[in-house]
Amino acid sequence: MEECHIRKVSRNHKMFLNRSIKFYVSDMREPESVIPVPDDSIVCDSCNDLIDTLIISLLIINDRVWGTVCEKCRIKYHSDLSEIDDSGVVKDE
Numbered sequence: 043m044e045e046c047h048i049r050k051v052s053r054n055h056k057m058f059l060n061r062s063i064k065f066y067v068s069d070m071r072e073p074e075s076v077i078p079v080p081d082d083s084i085v086c087d088s089c090n091d092l093i094d095t096l097i098i099s100l101l102i103i104n105d106r107v108w109g110t111v112c113e114k115c116r117i118k119y120h121s122d123l124s125e126i127d128d129s130g131v132v133k134d135e
């Protein structure tokens with residue numbers, strides 16, 4: 043059975059650094075082209091909206107990161123999931 047939860051991380055998490063989109067032609071080991079993605083450009087993997095919040099929600103399925111989820115999609119599709127806050131961001135009371 044799938045185990046799913048939401049893990050919250052800072053948008054400064056190292057997973058968002060030095061990303062790129064790579065295009066491969068079949069049977070080639072090296073990518074045909076590589077397009078760098080700016081570190082601050084984080085989009086929702088569900089609806090493709092730009093996520094501009096300090097804390098980013100990750101959908102975790104069976105201990106693997108499925109993708110990023112914006113607040114709108116988190117509430118719409120994943121509000122029943124438990125949340126783990128690994129953001130280290132201190133919220134104002």
Ligand SMILES: [Zn+2]
Nearest residue numbers: 086089112115
């Ligand atoms: Zn979304």
